[in-house]
Amino acid sequence: MTMFNRRTLFASTVAAVGAATEALTARSAQAALPKDVEPRGSTGRLERLPRLDLESVHDFITGFRKFANGDMSRSANARMTAIIKAEGLDPDADLPIQKILELTGKDPVIANSARTWLSAQQINWRTLHNEFHANSDLYMAEMEAADKAGPGTLELNPDLKPPAYTTHEIHIQPGGYVGDPFAGHIYLYGTNNFYTGRNNQDELHIEYASAVPVPKTGKVTRVLEQGTSCGQLAVALKQRFPNAEVWGIDVGGPMVRFAHMRAADIGVEVHFAQRLAEDSKFPDNHFDIVTNNIMFHEVSQDGARAILKESMRVLRPGGVYFPMDFYTGGPPPKAAYGKFRSWWDSRWNGEPWRLDYAALDFAGAMRDAGFDVNENGPPARPGTKRNILGTKPA
Numbered sequence: 291m292t293m294f295n296r297r298t299l300f301a302s303t304v305a306a307v308g309a310a311t312e313a314l315t316a317r318s319a320q321a322a323l324p325k326d327v328e329p330r331g332s333t334g335r336l337e338r339l340p341r342l343d344l345e346s347v348h349d350f351i352t353g354f355r356k357f358a359n360g361d362m363s364r365s366a367n368a369r370m371t372a373i374i375k376a377e378g379l380d381p382d383a384d385l386p387i388q389k390i391l392e393l394t395g396k397d398p399v400i401a402n403s404a405r406t407w408l409s410a411q412q413i414n415w416r417t418l419h420n421e422f423h424a425n426s427d428l429y430m431a432e433m434e435a436a437d438k439a440g441p442g443t444l445e446l447n448p449d450l451k452p453p454a455y456t457t458h459e460i461h462i463q464p465g466g467y468v469g470d471p472f473a474g475h476i477y478l479y480g481t482n483n484f485y486t487g488r489n490n491q492d493e494l495h496i497e498y499a500s501a502v503p504v505p506k507t508g509k510v511t512r513v514l515e516q517g518t519s520c521g522q523l524a525v526a527l528k529q530r531f532p533n534a535e536v537w538g539i540d541v542g543g544p545m546v547r548f549a550h551m552r553a554a555d556i557g558v559e560v561h562f563a564q565r566l567a568e569d570s571k572f573p574d575n576h577f578d579i580v581t582n583n584i585m586f587h588e589v590s591q592d593g594a595r596a597i598l599k600e601s602m603r604v605l606r607p608g609g610v611y612f613p614m615d616f617y618t619g620g621p622p623p624k625a626a627y628g629k630f631r632s633w634w635d636s637r638w639n640g641e642p643w644r645l646d647y648a649a650l651d652f653a654g655a656m657r658d659a660g661f662d663v664n665e666n667g668p669p670a671r672p673g674t675k676r677n678i679l680g681t682k683p684a
């Protein structure tokens with residue numbers, strides 16, 4: 291067993307994370323975390339950011355996001371609609387993105403809306419990245435101490451080779467999910483801004499967990515979440531199915547490491563492992579439920595097909611597969627503004643796979659993997675009427 295080498299970890303490369311860590315599986319009793327770094331305490335399950343000025347910046351970003359996604363976005367939408375109509379075109383027709391950009395890309399209202407949103411995103415990541423790296427010894431020591439704490443377990447696999455499609459700096463998070471030792475810390479607070487404060491206590495993940503359908507037999511003894519990130523859905527699934535063994539896997543070692551520390555701190559027993567959704571190492575017919583949340587729009591089409599095949603393999607006959615993402619509850623946008631936002635998110639917010647994902651016949655890919663597919667399964671999100679649901683034929 292080799293010791294962690296913190297200095298190497300900060301090299302911010304997958305290889306460095308791999309070289310510095312080792313596969314470990316902790317199986318300790320339900321002990322409190324040996325070290326809990328929360329200098330300004332916590333509000334419920336959210337540990338407060340460690341400095342008032344940082345928290346203030348993030349309060350501002352959250353408020354700005356609300357404005358940007360609300361009034362400012364509505365103004366940009368109205369402006370785009372007016373420009374396209376003035377050209378004698380239908381803004382609800384499926385216009386090519388090149389045409390939309392040519393007509394509206396230089397409009398100051400639209401450009402300002404997009405640019406300021408991006409600036410807020412950049413400030414979001416940068417301030418969090420700086421904080422955790424400036425205090426790296428403290429936060430690394432906290433994680434090291436938590437690795438073997440319970441409840442729940444952690445398995446890191448530093449030799450795992452992440453598929454190339456997972457190594458991008460998705461939504462321009464510095465280092466992405468696999469290349470920064472504090473990716474989990476940064477992602478959690480960053481996405482709290484993304485959720486505009488509505489998920490500080492995992493409220494949305496609790497709703498998503500409650501939407502997941504159970505197999506017809508009602509038997510739920512093992513549940514898997516793929517692409518678990520900070521483990522918020524996995525924790526909510528364990529709380530919903532307290533007698534089941536719940537696993538959360540992610541390609542990112544720093545993600546599952548943080549997820550484990552957080553779940554142990556909350557006191558919920560989840561098993562986290564750094565594993566690939568397309569090569570999960572679980573036995574055949576193992577899980578009653580396999581689910582994921584906002585993972586597939588960050589996955590290449592080939593990756594998605596491989597993940598669906600593996601999901602089919604690890605589900606037991608009669609088990610349910612419930613992916614929750616953009617377009618699992620309805621088609622991709624056709625109207626000009628929706629198309630523009632998707633394109634812009636892909637181009638400027640580091641979402642290289644979301645247009646490929648939108649172009650994938652997801653139901654067809656699920657059928658190809660062997661699922662019985664119900665495109666009118668129960669909704670996963672408030673405001674949607676349905677979600678795609680796969681069942682492994684009995």
Ligand SMILES: C[S@@+](CC[C@H](N)C(=O)[O-])C[C@H]1O[C@@H](n2cnc3c(N)ncnc32)[C@H](O)[C@@H]1O
Pocket residue numbers: 456467468495516517518519520522523539540541542545565566567568582583584585588589593
């Ligand atoms: C947007 S995040 C998901 C967030 C999380 N499920 C939630 O509900 O908040 C996508 C996650 O999927 C993980 N991921 C992407 N491709 C993966 C793969 N092939 N295997 C395992 N994890 C993957 C990424 O590392 C990332 O943590």
